[in-house]
Amino acid sequence: MWTAETTSYPREVAEHALAHQLPDAVERAYQRGSQFAKRTGLMTDWSVYCATTQIDAIVKPIRGSAESSKMN
Numbered sequence: 001m002w003t004a005e006t007t008s009y010p011r012e013v014a015e016h017a018l019a020h021q022l023p024d025a026v027e028r029a030y031q032r033g034s035q036f037a038k039r040t041g042l043m044t045d046w047s048v049y050c051a052t053t054q055i056d057a058i059v060k061p062i063r064g065s066a067e068s069s070k071m072n
Helices: 002-006 011-017 025-030 036-052 066-071
Strands: none
16 A cells, blocks of 8 residues: 555555545544545645656456456
């Protein structure tokens, strides 16, 4: 995960940004806030990363998906 490998944002901020629900009910009870300001910083850093990173990748369709069946 990009946040864990390249940033110092806490895991909880990344989970909130991805709209994941915390697995532990007790932890969820204490995490009532949205961490909006921290998520805003995370999304800004992510956009900078995406805009400046060159990735040489070949994207192939997944077999059996609706899009790939339209291509054939």
